[in-house]
Amino acid sequence: MDIYEIRKHNLIKLIGNQRKGSCAERWGMAPAHLSQILSDKTAKNLGDDVSRRIEEVEQLPRGWFDSIPSDEEARATSPDPDAGGKTAADLVKQMLAKSGKNIPELTRQRLLEAAEVSTHLEPVNSHVHQIIRAEGxxxxxxxxxxxxxxxxxxxxxxxxxxxxxxxxxxxxxxxxxxxxxxxxxxxxxxxxxxxxxxxxxxxxxxxxxxxxxxxxxxxxxxxxxxxxxxxxxxxxxxxxxxxxxxxxxxxxxxxxxxxxxxxxxxxxxxxxxxx
Missing domain, CATH: 2.10.109.10 (Umud Fragment, subunit A)
Known part of the structure; x- marks a missing residue:
């Protein structure tokens, strides 16, 4: 395996069952760029700069992408799907499932819509902008x-x-x-x-x-x-x-x-x- 095959192998393991769109957002990538890297139909590779950025975001050792970790190391470094990898929409859904039984349906829908918009619009390492929208x-x-x-x-x-x-x-x-x-x-x-x-x-x-x-x-x-x-x-x-x-x-x-x-x-x- 060359360096790019190793990186792709590690990238697939790192993503696991997470949503690719959420991963791309967290790593400061366009979703289409991540899809290209993962696709077998394109020759797009995971470059040095993006590898180092993902390692930093995920708090992985520098150079983690460049070698195949043992199963034990992979389990230790893989992100917990129930922890920090969740989007705003995921967290709102979790909150509603646990304690939102008495929240009116219209309010539930508006909370979910607001969380989806927030998740989609807030790029990694940027300032969060408050967006006020009128109905419609x-x-x-x-x-x-x-x-x-x-x-x-x-x-x-x-x-x-x-x-x-x-x-x-x-x-x-x-x-x-x-x-x-x-x-x-x-x-x-x-x-x-x-x-x-x-x-x-x-x-x-x-x-x-x-x-x-x-x-x-x-x-x-x-x-x-x-x-x-x-x-x-x-x-x-x-x-x-x-x-x-x-x-x-x-x-x-x-x-x-x-x-x-x-x-x-x-x-x-x-x-x-x-x-």
């Missing part, structure tokens, strides 16, 4: 991510939330926008000219990070050969898709489905053009 509004985190609409951006290993955008759910419904969940929404920035006419250079776009597979023709945030792109994706045949630039000055490209990783589906340009 949702808070969407804007990430410091540039997705290229041209030759490609190298995806960052750490995606920071730079602000939160509050929007009325009614507005999304009026635009015919549907999404997997409010907690899966995010805002990123398009970069380049290849999608011009649909998404212009430096346009913020709302994306649904709950979509990680091809769901028919649409505009997706994806990684292809190491580059982070925003492209219109269209089925070509059983094993290939077209990566299409809406700017006609750019030619469409054929890509093997196994060579692309879909991180999100683009729902709306911030100037409110539905795509």
């Amino acid at each position: 509004e949702i808070s969407i985190p804007q990430y410091d991510i540039r997705a290229a609409m041209g030759h490609g951006q190298v995806p960052s290993e750490y995606s920071e939330v730079i602000r939160n955008v509050v929007i009325r759910e009614e507005l999304l419904r009026e635009k015919g926008v549907t999404y997997t969940s409010a907690q899966a929404l995010g805002v990123i920035t398009g970069w380049g000219q290849s999608m011009e006419g649909t998404i212009n250079d430096k346009d913020p776009v709302i994306v649904d990070r709950g979509v990680n597979d091809y769901e028919g023709e649409g505009v997706y945030v994806l990684t292809w050969h190491g580059d982070l792109l925003i492209k219109r994706v269209q089925r070509q045949d059983e094993n290939h898709v077209w990566l299409i630039s809406d700017n006609r000055n750019y030619e469409k490209q054929s890509a093997r489905i196994d060579d692309i990783t879909i991180h999100a589906k683009v729902l709306l340009v911030w100037n409110a053009r539905k795509i």
Whole structure:
């Protein structure tokens, strides 16, 4: 086994039965980045910087990832699923299960919703922002991510939330926008000219990070050969898709489905053009 295989082996053991999204959040990683490292379909490896950061967060010895621990060492260093690895939502659910029998159902739902939003929006090692929302509004985190609409951006290993955008759910419904969940929404920035006419250079776009597979023709945030792109994706045949630039000055490209990783589906340009 080379160093990256050893690290992947240790990463899988470290995660155990924990939710991958919670682990990614605790370690300051984008969930899609963690999924790439764990996937057998991509060549994404666990690098030195991220390894050291996870070791620090989990209070593991420096270099723990670089060798296979004995079973006894693994048991001693693995996080307790009933302890510090829990999200705000997990803790609220535990509290409600133990002592929430007399809490009205509407109050229970609001507590759970608030905890889910808090869990999703608070990045590791950042200041906690108090987000006050009116009834019918949702808070969407804007990430410091540039997705290229041209030759490609190298995806960052750490995606920071730079602000939160509050929007009325009614507005999304009026635009015919549907999404997997409010907690899966995010805002990123398009970069380049290849999608011009649909998404212009430096346009913020709302994306649904709950979509990680091809769901028919649409505009997706994806990684292809190491580059982070925003492209219109269209089925070509059983094993290939077209990566299409809406700017006609750019030619469409054929890509093997196994060579692309879909991180999100683009729902709306911030100037409110539905795509």
